[in-house]
Amino acid sequence: MDGGGVEASTTAAWIERHQQMYERATRHPFTISIRDGTIDLSTFKRWLSQDYLFVREFVAFEASVLLKCCKQDSSDMEIILGGVASLSDELSWFKNEAAKWGIDLASVSPLKSNMEYHRFLRSFTEPEVIYAVAVTTFWIIETVYQDSFGFCIEEGNKTPPELLGTCQRWGSAEFKQYCQSLQRIADRSLANAPADAVKSAEEAFIRVLELEIGFWEMSSSQS
Numbered sequence: 001m002d003g004g005g006v007e008a009s010t011t012a013a014w015i016e017r018h019q020q021m022y023e024r025a026t027r028h029p030f031t032i033s034i035r036d037g038t039i040d041l042s043t044f045k046r047w048l049s050q051d052y053l054f055v056r057e058f059v060a061f062e063a064s065v066l067l068k069c070c071k072q073d074s075s076d077m078e079i080i081l082g083g084v085a086s087l088s089d090e091l092s093w094f095k096n097e098a099a100k101w102g103i104d105l106a107s108v109s110p111l112k113s114n115m116e117y118h119r120f121l122r123s124f125t126e127p128e129v130i131y132a133v134a135v136t137t138f139w140i141i142e143t144v145y146q147d148s149f150g151f152c153i154e155e156g157n158k159t160p161p162e163l164l165g166t167c168q169r170w171g172s173a174e175f176k177q178y179c180q181s182l183q184r185i186a187d188r189s190l191a192n193a194p195a196d197a198v199k200s201a202e203e204a205f206i207r208v209l210e211l212e213i214g215f216w217e218m219s220s221s222q223s
Protein backbone atom coordinates (compact mmCIF):
# COMPACT_ATOMS: atom_id res chain seq x y z
CA MET A 1 0.00 0.00 0.00
CA ASP A 2 0.35 3.11 -1.18
CA GLY A 3 -0.21 6.65 -2.27
CA GLY A 4 -3.59 5.99 -3.84
CA GLY A 5 -5.37 3.85 -1.26
CA VAL A 6 -5.32 0.91 -3.64
CA GLU A 7 -6.04 -2.72 -2.75
CA ALA A 8 -3.90 -5.62 -3.94
CA SER A 9 -6.19 -6.67 -6.76
CA THR A 10 -7.07 -3.41 -8.41
CA THR A 11 -6.98 -4.88 -11.91
CA ALA A 12 -9.41 -7.69 -11.04
CA ALA A 13 -11.75 -5.08 -9.54
CA TRP A 14 -11.61 -3.10 -12.80
CA ILE A 15 -12.50 -6.17 -14.86
CA GLU A 16 -15.54 -6.58 -12.63
CA ARG A 17 -16.46 -2.91 -12.68
CA HIS A 18 -16.22 -2.76 -16.48
CA GLN A 19 -17.47 -6.30 -17.04
CA GLN A 20 -19.74 -5.48 -19.96
CA MET A 21 -17.06 -3.80 -21.94
CA TYR A 22 -14.52 -6.47 -21.00
CA GLU A 23 -16.91 -9.12 -22.36
CA ARG A 24 -17.43 -7.16 -25.57
CA ALA A 25 -13.66 -7.14 -26.07
CA THR A 26 -13.00 -10.78 -25.13
CA ARG A 27 -16.16 -12.44 -26.51
CA HIS A 28 -16.47 -10.48 -29.72
CA PRO A 29 -18.43 -11.99 -32.65
CA PHE A 30 -15.13 -12.14 -34.57
CA THR A 31 -13.44 -14.52 -32.11
CA ILE A 32 -16.70 -16.32 -31.35
CA SER A 33 -16.91 -17.09 -35.07
CA ILE A 34 -13.43 -18.63 -34.89
CA ARG A 35 -14.51 -20.76 -31.95
CA ASP A 36 -17.75 -21.93 -33.58
CA GLY A 37 -16.10 -22.51 -36.95
CA THR A 38 -18.24 -20.01 -38.89
CA ILE A 39 -15.47 -17.47 -39.49
CA ASP A 40 -15.31 -15.97 -42.96
CA LEU A 41 -11.69 -16.51 -43.92
CA SER A 42 -11.41 -13.15 -45.68
CA THR A 43 -12.08 -11.45 -42.33
CA PHE A 44 -9.45 -13.67 -40.72
CA LYS A 45 -6.93 -12.64 -43.36
CA ARG A 46 -7.78 -8.99 -42.80
CA TRP A 47 -7.23 -9.42 -39.08
CA LEU A 48 -3.89 -11.19 -39.70
CA SER A 49 -2.59 -8.44 -42.02
CA GLN A 50 -3.70 -5.66 -39.72
CA ASP A 51 -2.37 -7.35 -36.61
CA TYR A 52 1.04 -7.71 -38.22
CA LEU A 53 1.13 -3.91 -38.51
CA PHE A 54 -0.15 -3.61 -34.95
CA VAL A 55 2.64 -5.83 -33.61
CA ARG A 56 5.29 -3.81 -35.45
CA GLU A 57 3.96 -0.78 -33.57
CA PHE A 58 3.70 -2.75 -30.35
CA VAL A 59 7.49 -3.32 -30.42
CA ALA A 60 8.09 0.38 -29.71
CA PHE A 61 5.37 0.40 -27.05
CA GLU A 62 6.87 -2.58 -25.21
CA ALA A 63 10.35 -1.09 -25.52
CA SER A 64 9.04 2.08 -23.88
CA VAL A 65 7.54 0.08 -21.00
CA LEU A 66 10.87 -1.70 -20.61
CA LEU A 67 12.71 1.61 -20.52
CA LYS A 68 10.40 2.99 -17.83
CA CYS A 69 10.85 -0.24 -15.87
CA CYS A 70 14.66 -0.06 -16.06
CA LYS A 71 14.67 3.60 -15.00
CA GLN A 72 13.04 2.73 -11.74
CA ASP A 73 15.40 -0.14 -11.06
CA SER A 74 12.59 -2.63 -10.90
CA SER A 75 12.73 -6.40 -10.46
CA ASP A 76 10.04 -6.69 -13.16
CA MET A 77 12.69 -6.24 -15.82
CA GLU A 78 13.09 -9.90 -16.74
CA ILE A 79 9.38 -10.50 -17.39
CA ILE A 80 9.07 -7.41 -19.57
CA LEU A 81 12.34 -8.11 -21.36
CA GLY A 82 11.01 -11.62 -22.11
CA GLY A 83 7.96 -10.03 -23.71
CA VAL A 84 10.09 -7.72 -25.85
CA ALA A 85 12.36 -10.62 -26.89
CA SER A 86 9.39 -12.77 -27.96
CA LEU A 87 8.23 -10.13 -30.45
CA SER A 88 10.95 -11.12 -32.87
CA ASP A 89 9.49 -14.64 -33.05
CA GLU A 90 6.01 -13.18 -33.27
CA LEU A 91 6.86 -11.07 -36.31
CA SER A 92 8.37 -14.14 -38.00
CA TRP A 93 5.21 -16.07 -37.16
CA PHE A 94 3.08 -13.40 -38.85
CA LYS A 95 5.28 -13.52 -41.96
CA ASN A 96 4.99 -17.32 -42.15
CA GLU A 97 1.22 -17.23 -41.65
CA ALA A 98 0.85 -14.50 -44.25
CA ALA A 99 2.79 -16.61 -46.77
CA LYS A 100 0.52 -19.59 -45.99
CA TRP A 101 -2.59 -17.50 -46.61
CA GLY A 102 -1.18 -15.83 -49.74
CA ILE A 103 -1.03 -12.37 -48.16
CA ASP A 104 1.53 -9.83 -49.36
CA LEU A 105 2.33 -7.96 -46.13
CA ALA A 106 4.34 -5.30 -47.97
CA SER A 107 1.16 -4.05 -49.62
CA VAL A 108 -0.94 -3.79 -46.44
CA SER A 109 -1.73 -0.35 -44.99
CA PRO A 110 -3.24 0.24 -41.57
CA LEU A 111 -7.01 0.76 -41.48
CA LYS A 112 -8.59 3.53 -39.41
CA SER A 113 -9.09 1.63 -36.13
CA ASN A 114 -5.57 0.28 -36.35
CA MET A 115 -4.15 3.78 -36.85
CA GLU A 116 -6.15 4.98 -33.86
CA TYR A 117 -4.61 2.21 -31.78
CA HIS A 118 -1.11 3.14 -33.06
CA ARG A 119 -1.65 6.73 -31.92
CA PHE A 120 -2.68 5.52 -28.48
CA LEU A 121 0.40 3.26 -28.18
CA ARG A 122 2.71 6.07 -29.27
CA SER A 123 1.42 8.33 -26.50
CA PHE A 124 3.07 5.98 -23.98
CA THR A 125 6.56 6.68 -25.24
CA GLU A 126 6.36 10.12 -23.60
CA PRO A 127 8.59 10.18 -20.49
CA GLU A 128 5.78 11.83 -18.47
CA VAL A 129 3.70 8.64 -18.65
CA ILE A 130 4.58 6.81 -15.49
CA TYR A 131 5.52 3.15 -15.29
CA ALA A 132 2.41 2.03 -13.34
CA VAL A 133 0.13 3.38 -16.07
CA ALA A 134 2.23 1.93 -18.90
CA VAL A 135 2.62 -1.53 -17.39
CA THR A 136 -1.09 -1.74 -16.55
CA THR A 137 -1.89 -0.84 -20.16
CA PHE A 138 0.55 -3.48 -21.34
CA TRP A 139 -1.14 -6.09 -19.13
CA ILE A 140 -4.69 -5.42 -20.40
CA ILE A 141 -3.60 -5.38 -24.08
CA GLU A 142 -2.09 -8.84 -23.68
CA THR A 143 -4.95 -10.11 -21.55
CA VAL A 144 -7.64 -9.29 -24.09
CA TYR A 145 -5.86 -11.53 -26.60
CA GLN A 146 -5.19 -14.24 -24.05
CA ASP A 147 -8.82 -14.38 -22.94
CA SER A 148 -10.22 -14.08 -26.49
CA PHE A 149 -8.06 -16.77 -28.09
CA GLY A 150 -8.03 -18.94 -24.97
CA PHE A 151 -11.82 -19.23 -25.32
CA CYS A 152 -11.34 -20.45 -28.93
CA ILE A 153 -9.48 -23.52 -27.68
CA GLU A 154 -11.54 -24.23 -24.57
CA GLU A 155 -13.69 -27.35 -24.44
CA GLY A 156 -16.49 -27.50 -26.98
CA ASN A 157 -14.74 -25.42 -29.62
CA LYS A 158 -15.20 -26.05 -33.33
CA THR A 159 -12.22 -23.93 -34.31
CA PRO A 160 -11.05 -24.83 -37.83
CA PRO A 161 -7.75 -26.79 -37.63
CA GLU A 162 -5.94 -24.20 -39.77
CA LEU A 163 -6.68 -21.53 -37.14
CA LEU A 164 -5.65 -23.55 -34.09
CA GLY A 165 -2.03 -22.33 -34.30
CA THR A 166 -3.21 -18.73 -34.07
CA CYS A 167 -5.40 -19.50 -31.08
CA GLN A 168 -2.61 -21.42 -29.34
CA ARG A 169 -0.23 -18.52 -29.79
CA TRP A 170 -2.23 -16.34 -27.38
CA GLY A 171 -4.48 -18.94 -25.76
CA SER A 172 -1.75 -21.24 -24.43
CA ALA A 173 -1.19 -21.94 -20.73
CA GLU A 174 2.25 -20.33 -21.09
CA PHE A 175 0.86 -17.08 -22.43
CA LYS A 176 -1.74 -17.11 -19.67
CA GLN A 177 1.00 -17.38 -17.05
CA TYR A 178 2.84 -14.50 -18.67
CA CYS A 179 -0.33 -12.38 -18.49
CA GLN A 180 -0.77 -13.33 -14.84
CA SER A 181 2.80 -12.19 -14.14
CA LEU A 182 2.04 -8.88 -15.85
CA GLN A 183 -1.12 -8.58 -13.78
CA ARG A 184 0.82 -9.04 -10.53
CA ILE A 185 3.30 -6.40 -11.67
CA ALA A 186 0.46 -4.02 -12.57
CA ASP A 187 -1.28 -4.53 -9.22
CA ARG A 188 1.92 -3.99 -7.27
CA SER A 189 2.81 -0.87 -9.25
CA LEU A 190 -0.69 0.55 -8.81
CA ALA A 191 -0.54 -0.14 -5.09
CA ASN A 192 2.48 2.18 -4.90
CA ALA A 193 1.23 4.81 -7.33
CA PRO A 194 -0.39 8.14 -6.51
CA ALA A 195 -4.17 8.39 -6.88
CA ASP A 196 -4.05 10.44 -10.09
CA ALA A 197 -1.87 7.79 -11.75
CA VAL A 198 -4.30 5.06 -10.68
CA LYS A 199 -7.09 7.09 -12.28
CA SER A 200 -5.08 7.45 -15.50
CA ALA A 201 -4.39 3.72 -15.51
CA GLU A 202 -8.09 2.94 -15.20
CA GLU A 203 -8.85 5.33 -18.07
CA ALA A 204 -6.18 3.62 -20.18
CA PHE A 205 -7.67 0.23 -19.26
CA ILE A 206 -11.09 1.35 -20.56
CA ARG A 207 -9.54 2.87 -23.67
CA VAL A 208 -7.75 -0.40 -24.48
CA LEU A 209 -11.07 -2.26 -24.29
CA GLU A 210 -12.63 0.26 -26.69
CA LEU A 211 -9.68 0.00 -29.08
CA GLU A 212 -9.70 -3.80 -28.97
CA ILE A 213 -13.43 -3.85 -29.78
CA GLY A 214 -12.72 -1.43 -32.64
CA PHE A 215 -9.93 -3.70 -33.88
CA TRP A 216 -12.22 -6.76 -34.04
CA GLU A 217 -14.92 -4.66 -35.74
CA MET A 218 -12.41 -3.41 -38.28
CA SER A 219 -11.31 -6.98 -38.98
CA SER A 220 -14.93 -8.02 -39.46
CA SER A 221 -16.03 -5.13 -41.64
CA GLN A 222 -13.09 -3.08 -42.91
CA SER A 223 -14.29 0.05 -41.07
Ligand SMILES: Cc1ncc(CN)c(N)n1
Binding pocket: 051, 054, 055, 058, 141, 142, 144, 145, 212, 215
Ligand atom coordinates in the same frame (compact mmCIF):
# COMPACT_ATOMS: atom_id res chain seq x y z
C1 LIG B 1 -4.84 -5.61 -31.44
C2 LIG B 1 -3.97 -6.49 -30.60
N1 LIG B 1 -4.10 -6.50 -29.26
C3 LIG B 1 -3.27 -7.31 -28.54
C4 LIG B 1 -2.34 -8.09 -29.12
C5 LIG B 1 -1.48 -9.00 -28.28
N2 LIG B 1 -0.15 -8.58 -28.23
C6 LIG B 1 -2.23 -8.05 -30.48
N3 LIG B 1 -1.33 -8.81 -31.16
N4 LIG B 1 -3.07 -7.26 -31.25
